[in-house]
Amino acid sequence: MFWLKRNLPRIVIAPSFGVIAWFVYGFIFWTIYVSFTKSKLLPQYQFWGLDQYYRLWSMPRWHIAVENLFIFTILFIILCVLIGIILAILLDQKIRAEGFLRTIYLYPMALSFIVTGTAWRWMLNPTLGLEKFAQDLGFSSFTFDWLVTPGMSIYTIVIAGVWQSSGFIMAIFLAGLRSIDDEIIKAAKIDGAGLISLYTKIILPMMRPVFMSAIVILVHLAIKSYDLVIALTAGGPGISSDMPAVFMTQMAFHRSEIGLASASAIMMFLTVSAIVVPYLYSELKREDDRK
Amino acid sequence: MIENNNQKYQQLEKASKTKNTIYRWILFLILAVFAAYYIAPLYVMIVTSFKTMAEIRQGNLFALPNDLNLESWYVAWNGQGFAAGDVFLKTYFWNSAKMVLPAVIISTIMGAINGYALTKWRFKGDSYIFLLFLFGTFIPYQSILLPMSRTLGFMGISNSIFGLILVHVIYGLCFTTLFCRNYYVSISDEIVKAARIDGAGFFKIFFKIMLPISAPILVVTVIWQFTQIWNDFLFGATFTFGKEAPIQVALNNMVLTSSSVKRYNVDMAAAIIAGFPTLIVYVLAGKYFIRGLTAGSVKG
């Protein structure tokens, strides 16, 4: 009985832990194994070696996808955090219409990728959308054809992605600002800190943990940016806005290259691990040390 | 001392009033520009859904419709009246509702208990376990579809809403645990310690003490989960079939249909219908969402 009581927290965690162990980590190991096989149409389990990885890295399309992932992730995170912070700070200036504006900034998060993609494809389409609108207004030389320009279409995905997620990041930062003690701000103002240095020197450094939440969520969204790509450009024009998640899905389900797809999934996973795990670990460590 | 400071502070505030007016205008301008960026797609969707196809082809993207044409909304909801292969949202909307409720409730409760156990009853290695949960949020879902369906098939719940609920609970757990843990970590351990000294057990403390003060974070978790599950297409399309499919699959069938003349007005009406529940949640509960986040969920 005492044992049960002592270990109750562990027992309570156990089912969730078991579920995660199997459905997340078990499946990762499954994927690793399949990436070493010759699996084509359906998974098969005869060991084949590292060939799928050689094939993967010899494919120009994979290189395009990886490059795009870096462009997208970096821009997406920087813009979301930047816009999120700016909007949060501005909204925090005791604006009368705050509730209204906040809802407007936040609502894109509520929409699914199909909805987002459909709407933005319209807006960015040169013959139907913004370009035509501006030209109808009389700006006849106005061009905005990124969606159909190879090499630029990846940036339209950034635009739509930032549109969808930056409001949420704004909410997180706004919440962070609100939880900072007013007295600290007052004291800083009395000490003669200007508005900008107040934020850059005092408030933002205090919000370190907020950045952690924001970045976890943004990396998560960036890597899974499958939906947005499909809905907006489907990887086009050509294959110029391909991304690893799109690549993997195409290979696994449409091209009957399940082994190759698994190899690409593992590469994605390794990349994330290399970036995120040390960061998360150090953050958790800091937290523990504070205790 | 404090009073003195307050006086000084008010003087400072007054002095900067003129400067403030200019600042305010700039501030409003920036906020308005961003508001336009965010609202434009929704605006386009709404006006398009009320236009006729002729108006859409000729007219301007941002122009208001000539009159309120409700037909596209009717078609989106009820279909065009084909007996087979017709696309409409009606039944699928309720499918999603049936799926989303249990999935959200179960994953939220489990997340809350996990978060509580990981913060208030710390044991050796709990940080690592949390790290495992956290890292689970980064798994690309496409790579787990096949082993998942094998597992579901093995459990005999392949192809059912029940299976879909299970999938959503499992992959939602990582997030709900993350949110709740970060909230509970900011709550003073003293309350729990006091209760333990009084002889209260694990579950008693959870239900009597933690749960009543968890409302803010539960709101955040529920909103997040609701949005994720309602908007999911991948799992819905992979693990359900035919009449049991959730709404995003129906919407996809409608919008991405491969033949027949594109009816953009119907597409847009359908998109708004499919996004309506989540939109309402964000509009009505947005305030509590921010409040919940403020209450500590974002403190690391």
Next chain:
Amino acid sequence: MKKIIAIFAMVLAPTFSYAGSSAEVLHWWTSGGEAKALKVLKDDFAAKGGAWTDMPVAGGGGDAAMQTLKARIVANDAPAAAQIKGPTIQAYDREGVVAPYNIDAVAKAEGWDKLLSKQVASHMKCDDGKAYCAAPVNIHRIDWFWANKKVLDSNGIKMPKSWDEFNAAADKLQAKGIIPLAHGSQPWQDATVFEAVALGIGGNDFYRKAFVEADAATLGGPVMVKIFDQMRKLKNYTDPGSPGRDWNVATAMVMEGKAGFQIMGDWAKGEFAAAGLNPDVDYYCGTTPSDNGYLYNVDSFIFFKVEGQDKVEGQKLLASLMMGQDFQKVFNIYKGSIPARLDVPMDDFDICAKKSNKDLNTAAKKGGLLPSFAHGMTLELGVKGAIQDVVTEHFNSDMSSQDAVTKLSAAVMAAS
């Protein structure tokens, strides 16, 4: 709380059906003519006492549907029938998920060998051509020109008989400010145009060597350079809004006279029909220039291994209905294609379908009846995808034809 329990009960209650035969059909035909055509099948099935479950998953020419299908197969819970075609049918058979060929008995009893051409029948057979495992519903032709009659007539343009003629006509239209080629630059549409050009410029034997046998020398040869040169010309005949456009939007551009031509399979005809337009009155249908070539795309349904007598019965009934004379006629009139079955009277079909039927026989005699690679009737999917990647990359960039050819042979080597 009661409500929650009620919801749980609703969710968990299994749905039983006690009909003698049942079938779950996975497809991606979700609207317009296809939906109407499908209704015919569904009604026939119900009339014979079967319980029909529809599994439509639209989008990306079946990309999403493939996810569903593979998940089901891996879960040992395959649907009765799925919209699968070409060599993928035999590939599934090699994975062991098709045997014991439940519909073979029906096919033998009904004499499908006599009802189908040899070429079509060979696509439907598993187990080294010994047993039927799939049923064909139609034959689409890929290598078509669709043109606006008014635009062509008023500019004195005739349907082109050679690619040079087409280029001349396109130049003329472009000078008048009309978009010569309505095109949606999505990978599969680029590949569709590409194979029509390859058939025309390379000829029948070239096409067979390159896209049926995946012969490296042919894929990397000088003829291929010429084909890519023509692709570059075609690109310049499209408008800037072309990338990502859906094919039916491109068809609408031809209808409205914004564009002169479109190169697309005969499902485009369904669009013209839906808009109330008629061939030779409002639009022209003509084949793209080639030496009696005919690129075919046969839509078919594969019948997987299933458990349970009612499901097996359902498969048999379904296969029999799909091959029914009446169904093949009605379905194909809606769909724009021609029947796979040889003995369906063509009287009620329009002139384009009649032409397709006639050309099919000529092409079969002259060795020009060839499977479409863009639509998955030949080549392994990985190889097909690799070719498609290069084609679409070339079409949407300023890559030189020589570079494209080099890339093409390298990509095919890597994929096979």
